[in-house]
Amino acid sequence: MGKQLDVTKDNVVKVFFKYTIPTMLGMWSISLASIVDGIFVGKFIDSNALAVINLVVPYVSLLLGLITMFGAGGCVLSGKLLGENKKFQASSIFSRVIQIMFGIGVIFSILVIIFPENAARLLGANQVILEYTVTYIKIYSYFLPIQLLGIGISFFARVNGKPGLTSFALLFSAIMNVFLDWIFVVIMNKGMAGASLATGISQSMTFFILLPSFFSKNSNLRFVMPKGIKKEIFYSMYNGLSELLNETSSGIVAFVFNHVLIQQSGVKGVAAFTIVNYFLYSGGLIAYSVVAAIHGPVSINYGAKNTKRMHDFLKVSILFNIVLGSLIAFILKGFDIHLVNFFLKSSGVEVSKMATIYISIIWYTFFINGINIVVSGYFTSIHKPISSFAFSALRSLILPVSLILIFNTIFKNEYIFYAVPLSELLTLIGIIIYTRFGKKNLG
Template sequence: MKLEGKSLKSDFMRFIVPSIVAQWVFALYTMVDGIFVAKGVSEVALTAVNIVMPYIMALYAISILFAVGTSTVVAILLGEKNGKRANEVFTQNITLLTIFSVLITIIVMLNLKSVALFLGATEVNMKYVLEYLRAIVPFSGLFILSYSFETLIKTDGYPKMATFIVTAGSVLNVILDYFMVMRWHMGIGGAALATGISHVVLIAMYLVHFCGKKGTIKFRRFRWDIPVIWREVKNGIPSGITELSTGLIIFLFNQAILKFLNEDALVSYTIISYVNSIAVMTMVGIAQGYQPLISYYFGQKRMDRCKKLLRYGIVAVIVASIAFTGGCLLGADGIVGLFLEKNMTELFAYSSGVLRIFALSFLIAGYNIVIGGYFTAVEEPVSATIISMGRSIVMLILSLGLLTMVFGGAGIWWSPLLAEALTLVFTLVFFFRYLKRINA
């Protein structure tokens, strides 16, 4: 792995900063679509983007499941000085994801309306949901491959290059959104097409790196190795679940809002989901940023460095969680103003209020994500999976069900805070047991 060697803290920062920026850029893809759609089409079309988002997040979850699992295995192999085997594992991963991409695209394109109904499309927004899906689904494979390439190029020791590539793709997406939605009036389909085209450029740029002379990880011939795939899946499931959680939360909240509130509240939640994506992606960026470093030193049996990197990760989470929560509490009106006009008085005030409530969950979420990421990096998949399943599925469903039963629609906005707090209890139990075991 290409390390500068100045200090461990320097390498930590060099890896997590580009990782966080890359996560922001991925989150901003759909957020930019939402802003242009809200301003250039309508608020109803904005809810359609939000309804389709769980599908996009599911694609990212598949990608990151294999990307993080592969990254962990590849980093350990590089730490063991086994570059040839690392290249075989990398190539097998990309081939497998390409096969998945083709199958997913075909299946969804043949069942567009069923997928739209499953995601929560209503009579009011069905037209927009179908239009967005029809334009975005053909690019499904590029979403999967681009995220995987982005993770693995960092494992190769080029985090700054990963940041440059995803940033270039995001800038292109903004430019295309402006022309396709605002100037050429191509509607919500134009926004989806802009995102798809930007991903074509991303893939091309990644291939230039992996097919060129730079870096350690290369494409090479391989034989299918099912045990290695299973090892990748076990290591990647926690990160895949974390990635999927954003889409799952959106899906569950959309259903609860339609049941307990109204379609106007969907607009409020669409705005919240964008903010939540950026906050959670920041925590994920810290976790994914330091995972290759931890796995590399874990492969060298240097546990002192692994533990020190974990301390750095926790400090980074404390800073990020306070910054995001404080920013939302103080700047909710400004955030909502990106999507809604202030003359929509009632909806504007409601959206700002529920954003402030939802943002309290950011104070806790990062600890669950970063400690879970550490467990993934040192191949403790059971603990990592339980943490990820807890915060994104089990505890969230329990919290959402309990609070809506007691408080009705108002309980929806408090459920993420309760879910993260309950999960943190399990996270700390696993964490202290792990420390006791390795220090024994």
């Protein structure tokens, strides 16, 4: 069995890849599962069903945002405490955060199960797709508490020195999602109910795979009875605000896009955007995997006051995301029509044409969004929540929503999609100015 790397002493590049590769594979598996889910829905149900998936994005984003806020904020605080050799305090944070996550899941699950039609209409479902939407979110909500715990516990598993197991759990869930989609949607022909059932069952597996690792004798984090940590929990929430914003803002932006497009192009426009959003989500998720991977090493080095190593992790992360983002951009641009048609039946020519036009506008985004995502996440790791929140708000909410509304007023066509790359560019300019004229801002 290989020697476990010491994140405060061993080679930075070696530690980076030790944490990033398995984390990225895990995140990539989530991304792939999401895409395959869309392919099954579009190919074996119809384009209206594909539009429903995008209408549900704000709901899922809100939930993931809350879990990520507690998970990211809590895990970097636990990492800092572990770096200071305060294991019980770190375990107390972990235990309380898991309790809160479970409570969030239960509350939302009950609300949606009791009022599914109200929730569907709130998300923007019209009469054409109301039944599909109600079916999907109601079944999805039965699995919600365990799904959210699986995502939440994965943050702490990495800090607990289990990046490989975390990636395996996510990969297993993704593979199961594809398999269950094939069983429920294709073989059993259960339509939207089958797609939702496949997602719910598969995503719940992450929790059950990761849970035993916290009962191991080698675990640094354990379930304990937390005492006197209210201040720390509020600080975790405060420090994780940017991650909350990153997740929920994608839902808000999707919500705005959905409402603009349904007026411009109807359900077909929303279906076309759903396909594009899969690529935006997947590319962003892979960039976020780097952030998730370095939260532990950076926060532990922050606790140990190893400033140079913190900066080195940031530099390697930025370079890695630039290379990865450029590769995604060129693949998307070069194979746009082929990628789009994976999601559609042969009758979906109009939706395919719309989606290809949208891609021709947004593909530039991937050259720079990874830089913005890494820097914002780095600020969370070094306990600079205001800086992290400010840049997250700019790139993922304030600029996109403002530009969508402005471009829709002026052009009222596909030019609204220029809001996506332009938001990233303006944010990058802001980050360069902020770090260039205030080097202490990087810790």
